[in-house]
Structure formats: C-alpha cells, structure tokens
Amino acid sequence: MRGKVVLPTHFSEIKNEGSVNIFPNPASGYLTVEINEPEMQLKIFNTLGQTMYSGTLREEKNFIDLSAFASGMYFIKQKSYSGAIFHKILIVQ
Numbered sequence: 001m002r003g004k005v006v007l008p009t010h011f012s013e014i015k016n017e018g019s020v021n022i023f024p025n026p027a028s029g030y031l032t033v034e035i036n037e038p039e040m041q042l043k044i045f046n047t048l049g050q051t052m053y054s055g056t057l058r059e060e061k062n063f064i065d066l067s068a069f070a071s072g073m074y075f076i077k078q079k080s081y082s083g084a085i086f087h088k089i090l091i092v093q
Contacts, residue, residue: 020078026090031064033057041079044089047072066091 021034044053
C-alpha cells in the first residue's frame, strides 16, 4: 500500500451523550451545532493544528459558516462544563 492515499467516503453525525449534535458530516457551506448545555466553547483546527474557528456557543442551535474553509479534514474541540472532546469532520466545498 505504499504511496497510496485512502480517503474516507462517509462520516456519521457527531453525537456525544446528548450534549452536542454536529451535522452534516461531510459538511459544505455551513455546520450546524446543537447543544444541550448553557454554554460550550468550540474550536475547529485544520490538519496542521491551526485554529480556523473559535467561539462560544450559547444558543441551542448554532450555525458555523464554512465558506472560507478549504476542502479537507478538520478537527473540532468541544469544551463545556462536562469536559473536552475532539471530533473529526470532513469539509467538501
């Protein structure tokens, strides 16, 4: 398998014990983040570790504009009162 790149063709929605629901995955245009906590810190990193988005979510349903993101794999760090968790998303523009 040397020299071959295998890309995933399907990702599922991100669900974490009822505290967050992130969709669609893969995403294009925008990302919807539904939370069941009063406040959640959310960061999106590219594969180089650069922060592409950082914000505090306070609404039950939040929308993140992805129009400035290039296609590729990204990592989401969700931080709230119940701890911090990382997720992977694929953005396809």
